[in-house]
Amino acid sequence: MAGDTPSRQISGKCFVVRDNIDTDQIIPAEYLTLVPSKPDEYEKLGSYAMAGLPPHYGQFMEPGKSKTKYSIIIAGSNFGCGSSREHAPVALGASGIQVVVAESYARIFFRNSVATGEMYPVECEARICDEFHNGDDVTVDMERDVVVNHSTGKEYALKPLGDAAPVIEAGGIFAYARQTGMIPSAA
Template sequence: MSKVIRGIIFVVDDNIDTDQIIPAEYLTLVPSKPDEYEKLGSYAFAGLPDRYGKFIAPGEMKTPYPIIVAGENFGCGSSREHAPIALGAAGVKAVVAQSYARIFFRNCSATGELYPWESVERLCDVLETGQEVSIDFEQNQLIDHTHGKIYDLKPIGEVGPVIEAGGIFAYARQTGMIAR
């Protein structure tokens, strides 16, 4: 998979739950409706404490941060699919976390919204919001362009092609698992 995602990062720490990613009050939005999908994205990380700063500027629909760097247990809490969908709708392409809640990781691949990379070391303690990085899919690396450092990532494995296809159903259709 020869692919690179490049952009500035938004850094959070441990146990970022689905209610912080997309508060329950916005779950009435239906992601399959294009205007509501966009609106859902505008509320991504609306539940984060103020100490992280703004993920989406007031009046904007998209974030300037295509990559999130996180600590342990990212996406814990409920099983809501709205969490990775909201991040994807906001313009996030990948999350690099030390570990994930199993259901969030599964929802990333099921929806095809974003790539859930796992870091080998704890990057949320060494990187800062606003730094420019690249994720190199072929090398399984995060490159910190701000400081010229390279960090290894765990291989994304078989989930990569599922996300690339646009989610589990699109992948199943592409590979002939289910009829088109």
């Protein structure tokens, strides 16, 4: 999101993972020296997103690319567990991911996703990661709180984002605080 005009309906190809995807799998520790506030390092951080995944998940990032062909991740339970690194949602956002739909999140990852405004962390009502495949065409509709797998024609209920949505759409917690007058805007 990070300051872009938000869309509450996101369509694209999905990448599917299962349970307990930790922050070391999302962005391995050796890339934490990259500084996301520097544009070239932000882009490089995105190119390493999901670099720690086991090979059986398939290829998230094509070699030599800084953006993935996927815009949506479908995940199982406890997505983003492990360390509290903010680099994890930032790397996903920098890679081109706009939304993660998971059965559940590690609390700190969910909070970091909202605070950075990089992508929407949406929870689904049911376990859907077993019913989606890499490359399925998907729409996540946060106005209707559903995710649609166009490859199968099935629709699944999502839990509403509630008060987190405007923070993400503003571009993160500091942008939201400035936008709402909680803290003064930079002159």
